Amino acid sequence: MEYAVFGTALQRCRCCHLDRLQNPRSALVLGDGDGRFTACLADRYPDLQIDYLDISGKMIALARRRMERENAAALERIHFHQCDARTATLWAERYDLIAAHFFFDFFSYADIERMISRISALAAPGAAWIVSDFELPSNRPALWARLLLRTMYLFFRFTIGLENQRLSDWRAPLRAHGFVARGASRLWTGFIVSDLWIRAE
Numbered sequence: 278m279e280y281a282v283f284g285t286a287l288q289r290c291r292c293c294h295l296d297r298l299q300n301p302r303s304a305l306v307l308g309d310g311d312g313r314f315t316a317c318l319a320d321r322y323p324d325l326q327i328d329y330l331d332i333s334g335k336m337i338a339l340a341r342r343r344m345e346r347e348n349a350a351a352l353e354r355i356h357f358h359q360c361d362a363r364t365a366t367l368w369a370e371r372y373d374l375i376a377a378h379f380f381f382d383f384f385s386y387a388d389i390e391r392m393i394s395r396i397s398a399l400a401a402p403g404a405a406w407i408v409s410d411f412e413l414p415s416n417r418p419a420l421w422a423r424l425l426l427r428t429m430y431l432f433f434r435f436t437i438g439l440e441n442q443r444l445s446d447w448r449a450p451l452r453a454h455g456f457v458a459r460g461a462s463r464l465w466t467g468f469i470v471s472d473l474w475i476r477a478e
């Protein structure tokens with residue numbers, strides 16, 4: 278469905294900042310679903326230890342299968358965890374990279390704030406946090422963007438019972454926890470965004 282609606286735009290967004298990272302050694306990937314970003318990350322950084330987290334066992338199975346197909350050797354450094362990102366006790370002492378692609382749109386501001394606050398405590402100085410998500414670009418967003426977003430939210434409400442039905446700000450909590458915006462990519466006139474944030478040293 279992703280490719281039918283967005284073509285390659287979402288995947289380009291997920292991976293667009295990878296060449297700008299300072300050789301990360303440990304990464305936390307939040308809600309990566311079927312593992313498209315994890316696969317790309319593991320390919321790009323062959324020594325990176327990756328904690329992949331998702332609440333869905335089905336998604337984890339798909340992500341594992343993807344890795345078996347595309348890069349089985351990387352499986353020994355990808356650690357799959359089935360848990361709720363809002364409450365999970367995390368695994369590494371320090372992360373150099375945290376990624377959340379098309380994930381924060383599932384949560385209220387209060388949840389996002391709490392997640393960023395807890396996870397930031399484990400971010401190394403200079404750590405990168407990459408966020409990709411949808412955005413309604415201006416005070417008067419285009420009708421097509423509002424309709425598409427509404428349709429996606431209704432789809433997730435009816436298929437998985439998603440309660441949250443609106444986008445919330447994730448930049449303010451990142452800023453409040455010492456991250457500084459260092460790069461941004463915008464596609465589809467700003468409806469799809471990917472930001473690179475770096476934690477002040």
Ligand SMILES: C[S@@+](CC[C@H](N)C(=O)[O-])C[C@H]1O[C@@H](n2cnc3c(N)ncnc32)[C@H](O)[C@@H]1O
Pocket residue numbers: 291307308309310311314330331332333336360361362363377378379380383
């Ligand atoms: C819209 S999908 C995005 C998947 C992937 N990041 C991508 O870029 O396509 C949201 C993902 O978050 C997972 N998820 C939803 N709520 C979660 C939670 N509370 N904790 C961890 N994962 C969660 C879902 O299972 C799903 O895989």
